[in-house]
Amino acid sequence: MRFDLPAEGAEAALKRFSQQAGVEVLFPTGVVAGVRTTAVRGDMTAREAIDAMLAGTALVAVAGKNTESLTVRRKPPAKEAEPKPAKTAGSAQNSAKKKPVNRTQAKNP
Numbered sequence: 001m002r003f004d005l006p007a008e009g010a011e012a013a014l015k016r017f018s019q020q021a022g023v024e025v026l027f028p029t030g031v032v033a034g035v036r037t038t039a040v041r042g043d044m045t046a047r048e049a050i051d052a053m054l055a056g057t058a059l060v061a062v063a064g065k066n067t068e069s070l071t072v073r074r075k076p077p078a079k080e081a082e083p084k085p086a087k088t089a090g091s092a093q094n095s096a097k098k099k100p101v102n103r104t105q106a107k108n109p
Contacts, residue, residue, distance in 0.1 A: 001046060003043075005040040005053055009035070009037075010035040024070070032059065035058065058075055
């Protein structure tokens with residue numbers, strides 16, 4: 001399939017992609033607001049085209065239950081590895097005295 005998609009706002013780009021690919025693309029307007037896509041030109045599959053168009057953005061296309069449709073959403077944030085504190089003899093005693101508290105359980109009765 002041949003694509004000619006200019007770099008532009010995601011909402012307009014996704015609509016243009018949908019027309020050229022003949023694929024239904026679902027997305028909340030607020031999710032794509034303020035996002036600019038990458039230009040895509042050439043012969044490729046619809047999946048390759050939308051992935052290239054969204055490359056470098058915070059958006060990702062996910063195949064819907066109906067394989068003919070795609071849903072665009074924000075990529076989940078990358079998880080950063082938290083540094084583990086060094087264990088010392090004193091920290092074992094201190095941790096035994098402290099009880100972990102979940103935020104939802106921190107309310108006084």
